[in-house]
Amino acid sequence: xxxxxxxxxxxxxxxxxxxxxxxxxxxxxxxxxxxxxxxxxxxxxxxxxxxxxxxxxxxxxxxxxxxxxxxxxxxxxxxxxxxxxxxxxxxxxxxxxxxxxxxxxxxxxxxxxxxxxxxxxxxxxxxxxxxxxxxxxxxxxxxxxxxxxxxxxxxxxxxxxxxxxxxxxxxxxxxxxxxxxxxxxxxxxxxxxxxxx
Amino acid sequence: xxxxxxxxxxxxxxxxxxxxxxxxxxxxxxxxxxxxxxxxxxxxxxxxxxxxxxxxxxxxxxxxxxxxxxxxxxxxxxxxxxxxxxxxxxxxxxxxxxxxxxxxxxxxxxxxxxxxxxxxxxxxxxxxxxxx
Numbered sequence: 431x432x433x434x435x436x437x438x439x440x441x442x443x444x445x446x447x448x449x450x451x452x453x454x455x456x457x458x459x460x461x462x463x464x465x466x467x468x469x470x471x472x473x474x475x476x477x478x479x480x481x482x483x484x485x486x487x488x489x490x491x492x493x494x495x496x497x498x499x500x501x502x503x504x505x506x507x508x509x510x511x512x513x514x515x516x517x518x519x520x521x522x523x524x525x526x527x528x529x530x531x532x533x534x535x536x537x538x539x540x541x542x543x544x545x546x547x548x549x550x551x552x553x554x555x556x557x558x559x560x561x562x563x564x565x566x567x568x569x570x571x572x573x574x575x576x577x578x579x580x581x582x583x584x585x586x587x588x589x590x591x592x593x594x595x596x597x598x599x600x601x602x603x604x605x606x607x608x609x610x611x612x613x614x615x616x617x618x619x620x621x622x623x624x625x626x627x
Numbered sequence: 628x629x630x631x632x633x634x635x636x637x638x639x640x641x642x643x644x645x646x647x648x649x650x651x652x653x654x655x656x657x658x659x660x661x662x663x664x665x666x667x668x669x670x671x672x673x674x675x676x677x678x679x680x681x682x683x684x685x686x687x688x689x690x691x692x693x694x695x696x697x698x699x700x701x702x703x704x705x706x707x708x709x710x711x712x713x714x715x716x717x718x719x720x721x722x723x724x725x726x727x728x729x730x731x732x733x734x735x736x737x738x739x740x741x742x743x744x745x746x747x748x749x750x751x752x753x754x755x756x757x758x759x
Contacts, residue, residue, distance in 0.1 A: 524673060526638035558637050563696065565644035566739050573637075 444596055446470055446621045447547060447588045449511030449537040450502025451480035455625035463617025465489040466602045474625070478502035484515060488606070492521040496533065510538045519555050519578075527607075529557040529575065535582065544589055547600065551582035581605040588621075596621040641699040646740045649691040649706045653727055653747035659685040660718075661708030661745075663693075664754060665701035666732060676758035677705060688747070697736065704736040706743050707754040719751040726750065730757035 445451045446459040451474030459470045468486035475481055480500040487493050496517025504510040513535040521527040535551035555578035563570045586600020602615035651659050665678040681695045688710070697704065709718045709728040719726050727747040735741045 520636055522636065522638075524669075528637050560637050560639040562639060562641045563644055564641065564699075564737075564739065566646075 444509075444539070444541065444545060444588060444590060444621070445474070445480070445623055446472055447545065447586075447596055447598055447619075448509045448539040448541070449480075449500050449513060449535075450474075450478055450505065450509065451500065453477070455623060457621055457623035459619055459621040461598075461617050461619035463602060463615055463619075465615050466604070466617060468494075472500060478505075482513060482515070484517070491523065492519065492527075492606075494519050494531065496531065498533075507542075508538060508540050510536070512536050513551075519557070527555070527557045527578070529555055529578075531555045533582065539588070544587060545596075547584075547586040547588060547598075549582070549584050553580040553582055554578070555580065579608045581608060586617075594623050596623075642696045643699060643737055643739055644694060645697050645704065645736065645738065646694050647691070647704070647706065647743070648741070649708075649731070649743045649745055651685060651688045651691060651708050651729075651745045651747065653688040653710050653729075655710060655712055655727075656687050658711045658714070659688055659708050659747070660711060661685075661691075661706060662754060663695050663697075664705040664707055665697055665736070666703040666705050666758065668698075668701040677707075677754050680704075699737055701736065704733045704741045704743075705754070705757070706731055706733075706745050707757060708745050708747060710747050718753070728752045730754060 446457040451472055453474045453476035456473040461468050465488040466486055470484045472480045472482040478501055482498050482500050484496045496515040498513055498515030500511055500513040502511045515533040517531050519531045531553055533551055533553035537549040539545050539547040557576045557578055559574050561572045583603040584600055586598055588596050588598040590596045598619040602617055606612045647663055661683050663680040665680050668675045668678045680697055683691055707730040710726055712726050728749050729745045729747040731743040731745045733741040733743050
């Protein structure tokens with residue numbers, strides 16, 4: 431909503447949909463879906479680079495905040511961008527998992543009135559576990575790390591609405607905790623943008 | 628910064644190092660095989676009446692003594708055993724082969740020691756039957 435108050439006719443409502451940003455622009459995006467719901471924000475820092483913050487949750491049982499950078503490789507009829515994110519995965523409960531994560535994504539879309547989007551990514555997780563062993567000799571504590579891999583992906587369609595808004599719908603095709611089977615999800619999202627190029 | 632926020636939420640797994648002492652009695656002199664089990668673990672649809680912890684064997688009925696790491700997720704330890712009378716490595720068989728089994732439960736868990744007496748008398752029962 432802050433973006434709507436900003437004075438700029440050249441805002442980029444597709445920047446968060448397609449990735450990357452021009453210096454002086456910023457954008458926010460909110461997504462609602464099953465299982466993935468989340469929000470993102472980014473600001474362009476120049477030469478195709480953007481700083482980005484994401485928060486995603488799967489059915490409010492798995493939480494994934496992350497910070498990172500985005501870069502725009504190609505910006506013509508097709509836009510191709512990449513992102514590198516670092517964050518944390520927090521999943522309480524019976525299948526508890528908590529630890530740092532890193533993710534690389536590539537995103538492509540064709541600009542126009544209707545914008546098809548495809549994204550692919552790979553997220554590595556280092557789940558940490560505290561272990562306590564109680565014996566007659568007392569307590570022994572240790573910290574152990576495992577590894578986890580999630581392959582992210584999605585297909586969507588976005589429609590720009592004026593100079594500052596974009597609506598979007600699509601499929602989430604994340605393969606969470608490979609090789610455990612994941613089911614596909616669906617989402618709707620809206621993006622708002624502001625700033626001057 | 629994000630990591631610091633969530634580091635306090637790391638899952639913790641607690642184990643007890645338990646000295647299990649079990650006296651196994653039976654009429655025959657033949658090898659005994661068995662399992663140390665954790666009773667009543669999990670909740671709801673994920674409840675498990677008898678969770679495997681460790682295997683053991685004895686050359687004949689007698690006293691078992693071993694140390695096992697037991698996750699702190701149950702409400703009692705059990706020792707289940709059966710005797711291999713015909714030496715085929717299998718508990719009973721469709722051909723009429725009948726072998727004695729037994730189980731004993733201890734309420735000493737959570738704790739670091741459990742002492743049990745297991746009498747092998749009931750024929751051909753698996754550990755799940757003792758949990759009923």
